[in-house]
Amino acid sequence: MATESSDPSRTDRLVERTESGLDSGRFPMEIINDEEVYQAELRRVFARAWVYLGHTSEFEEPGDYARRYIGEDPFIVTRDENGEMHAFLDSCMHRGAQFCTAETGNTSHFRCPYHGWTYKNDGTLQGMPHMNEAYQDLDEEEIQLQEANLATYHGLIFGRIADEGPSLTEYLGDFTWYLDVLFNATEGGLTVVGEPHRWEADYDWKTAADNFSGDSYHVLTTHQASLETKELELGPWEELDDYLEAAYLSCTDSHCAAYYLSEDPDTYMGYPEEIEERMHEDLTQEQRDLFARSVFHFGTIFPNTSYIHGIQSGGWGGPWVCLRKWQPRGCGKTETISWWLVPEEFADDEEFLDDSHSGWNSLSPAGAFESDDLTVWEGISESSGALTHELRGTEGNMQQGMGDMTDLTETVDDPVYGPAETTWQGGYFDERNSRMFYQAWCEMMSGAANPEGER
Ligand code: FES
Ligand SMILES: [Fe+2]
Incomplete structure (x- = not known):
């Protein structure tokens, strides 16, 4: 296993700076693509987390x-x-x-x-x-x-190296409420179709996990060309006048999701109509409502698992579930592993599978959305590793949605959003989930360096 730096105090100082900076929406740029930080992450995050x-x-x-x-x-x-x-x-x-x-x-x-x-x-x-x-x-x-x-948990297999620590359900905390809605929505639950896609690129795993925790903001710029070329307005998205309402959820200080809900109580993500009768009997009415009104949601299970569940749309196919693992492959390098899942009830429905696959495929290495993101993420990795940032102590910004930055962000108390603390935005603009992701990172990074004790 990798060894930690002979000077672990620099990593500790960076973790402290990150933690104190989050209160004002700042973070040290040098925590991205840094060899010492990465070696500490292997021991303090990956060896201790589920x-x-x-x-x-x-x-x-x-x-x-x-x-x-x-x-x-x-x-x-x-x-x-x-x-x-x-x-x-x-x-x-x-x-x-x-x-x-x-x-x-x-x-x-x-x-x-x-x-x-x-x-x-x-x-x-x-x-x-x-x-x-x-x-x-x-x-x-x-x-x-x-x-x-x-x-x-509902078919999701998690492993942990450390023997000591919370149970998986304790670790997932309130986020299980949302995992129920996604992975246990129907009686048969979700099932993986085919082999996962995999591709490796030069980006830091944190960049991707942060992006999927709730970064809607980048879609308007990073993916602008892809959205325009596919003329999404021709699909059912257009019929959902109010789908742009967005809500950001953060649970148990670690796991985050973003939801876009429609006022239409029967959207059901564009699944075939029988899904309504196939909804799992264990779901509460609020969980059913969240599924029925959701048109798009995505999230990150700390540290390195993310998902997107997208609605059927004329331009992109669907509905589709894309489950991802951001597999570290060295400092500043990550392999994306991307699984395609469908409700068990539709696993033999060829027409459904065709549509769902083309939606999922838009987030494959050959899909427009993926190459958009990779180009940016690789640039982040290269430039965040710049000596200039280390020497000058440069701080990045995640202040969006904080205090005086906007008068549009509000905390919502609607049961459809479940037990998480939820903020609502009339647009896309809140970085609360990014701050929560890095808060979770700080909590694990400030623990003992060796989960099994010093040896
Ligand atoms: S290393 Fe000798 S049998 Fe495996
Ligand atoms: Fe993206």
Whole structure:
């Protein structure tokens, strides 16, 4: 695992500066694409948080597995022969070799390519070559693959390296109310279709997670050309006169979402009509109303999981759910992993899938929206790493929606927005969620450097 700087105090000072600056909507630019900060993030954020690993619908059969990461640590997520889910560090207990060579597959055993030790898919040792001659006094029970703690919520599988910490539901807090509306909206819940898209680029994972926490502001500039070329006004968006109303939710100081709601109580995101009867019976009336009136919503589950749920529109297809993981790949580098999900009830409906796929695909590497964002995010990474910022202590700005900046922002108390503290804007302009995202970052970054204690 990566080592922390010999001078950790600089990172600590930056975290303190970030925390105190947030009160006035400022942050030190140098926390983006900084090697010392990044190494600390691996230990203080990624090793301690519940990190998204995949969806249970990707692992339906015993033996199904996929390579996924917590921070930069490679784990093999698999369902064993008894149906239990596991996530094993891909590191053989003999000399540490990687034993899984495929990204996904199905197997009951993993055989290490170095000396041939073999493990069952429950992590226990099956055997090794020349076992009787070479290992007459070996304690086989003691040899177990390193395993991450696992927990699931409506099919979302999260893993954590640290043994100590809150349960997954405690960690998600009030945000579960909104995850219910998205991932448990219908009786069958959501299911993953196909393999995720993946692409790597030179941007800091925080930039993307911050963007998806509630940055509607950038859409008007970054995506202007893409929006104009597709003539979105031809779609049902145009019929929703008031869809531009936006609300920003922040929950449990960590997880954030933005919603655009219509006054129309039966929008149902543009899903086929039968969705109304298929809504999950566990949802409250307020949760049903939120789903029925929502035309677009997106959010970030701290630290590095985000989603967008978009309505059907004439220009882009849909409705579609895009679930993302911002996979760190080194300082200032991130791999986007993008899953396409649909309600289980429509997973065999070819017409629906065609429409939904074209909506989801607009956020793929070949989609106009994605290249818009990547160009900007890569520029942020390069320039935030500039020595000038470090030497001058430059501060960036996230003051939008604060105090005297606007008289349009107001806190709303409408049950349709659920338990989160919610602000409402007549337009797109509030950076409260960005401030909340970095507040959550500060809280994890100011904890003990090593989650398992100093070693
Ligand atoms: S390192 Fe795996 S068997 Fe030797
Ligand atoms: Fe964007």
